[in-house]
Amino acid sequence: MEKILEVENLEQKFDLSTGVLGKFKFKKGRLVKEERMVNAVNKVSFSIDKGKVFSLVGESGCGKSTTARTVIKLVEPKGGTIKFAGEDITNFTPGQMLKYRKRMQMIFQDPYASLNPRQKIIDIITEPMLFHKVANTKKEAEEKALELLHKVGIRPEQATRYPHQFSGGQRQRIGIARALAVEPEFIIADEPVSALDVSIQAQILNLLMDLKDEFKFSYLFISHDPLHPYTKVLLSAVPKLSGTNLKRSRLVKGEIPSAINLPSGCYFHERCPYARPICKEEMPTEKEVKDNHFVLCHLY
């Protein structure tokens, strides 16, 4: 099966200290260099088949959004590789990425923040179309935009309105239309329904699935709730959670500050009720426990 996305050992860190000067602190009368790093993504690997939905599930704050933002290169990866349609895009410059921007898009979590409040709906949709030359004239773009809006359930006479005149569900529909505007092959949906009313969630999820069947793109579908009945329906690939862990470096008294204080062995051993001594020593390796089911744990 052809892969649309292959991610290997992806790493993302954020430096919390502000500027060069922020790195130096006075401790016990001495000037010491201190780095406060957030290890948001630690060696995450997964791959997505063309035309399939891949679900990335994990608790809040475990680095799902950061993974998404790194994969789509909103932030530069700090380690690992990202391959899109067989091409290694890990170190692509913004200029080199331009071609790929048309092929991969994103649907955001918060429909109240993802639409420019000063832009009319029609302009929100035509802007990417014209930029990526999906449409050549403004008129053509507008026709296409209205058609697309119709598909996601927005009426033509609503197209000249501004975002604040719509409900959360409608805004998310507009956000979906914007992602589809450039006719992408791959869409990242970062918790696209978590900000919406439960009654609306099903509608939006159904819409997302219908659109996938119609336009034949692949999804990276992010959710924090694996038990949600609708998320279950979406799972056509089983999530493989590896190293979705976050640890902030904490300074131990008397110790010389080190850059990053990740726990040794399995990152989870401090929190895991099944932890055994080996978990403290060694990072487990990947094992296929069932067909297409991968696990990183010493228990298997």
Place this chain on the structure above:
Amino acid sequence: MFFVLLTAIFGPYFTVQNPYDLSDIQLADAYKPPAYLEGGDAKFILGTDQQGRDILSTIVYGSRVSLFIGIVGTLLTCAIGVTLGLISGYFGGKIDALIMRIADVQLSFPTMLIAIFLMSLLGRGIANILISLALVGWVRYARIVRGEVLSVKKQEYIEATKVIGLPNFRIIAKHVLPNVITSIIVLSTMQVGSFILTEATLSFLGLGVPVTRPSLGMICSDGYQVLFSGLWWVSIFPGLYIMLIVFGINLLGDFLRDELNPKLK
């Protein structure tokens, strides 16, 4: 406010004289008190000064100079400050650090001191005042705009433009700027008032406009020399008019702040 603007624009057609046209003024008319006082002349409602200039006319002409400096100075300051604030906030990093350090250094000196220093360096003149005001005022714009950009930049709609791949310049101009424009408008209104006052102070100190195009502040200064010899009206009326203008501008600013804030609607 509209009254003040209309007066400045059309006022000259109605005044009894052009106070800066020598052929228009008569020395015989000098030292006339306001019309309602004993010895006043109905022609000169607010009296005349030492050279026989009608005070009302000087106010009308002076307000033109004051408003021109206030408004053009603000536009210039706005252009510089907003550009630097956008760059600083959007790109961050070294360029941001550089711009903000310069701003910090400048903020550690009193504004008036810098303005006085610049004016004594550049010399009198309207263009020089505008330059000085811009150099003094950009910091406020840059800091406020930068702060707003930092919060707008984090919004998902800006990330969306990056996912689309739009160039930075376009993102700034079409997606960031329109979302920080409200505070720029409010700030600019207030800035016009504040610049009129700064200019008045400079001119009062003899560091402002040239003698040939006196502003309200300059007229006050001229009148100040004879304030205690009984000709109080020469200085007091222009002074009151400055107050009226600045007060009106600040009211307008408050009104715009409430009106343009979508959260209050």
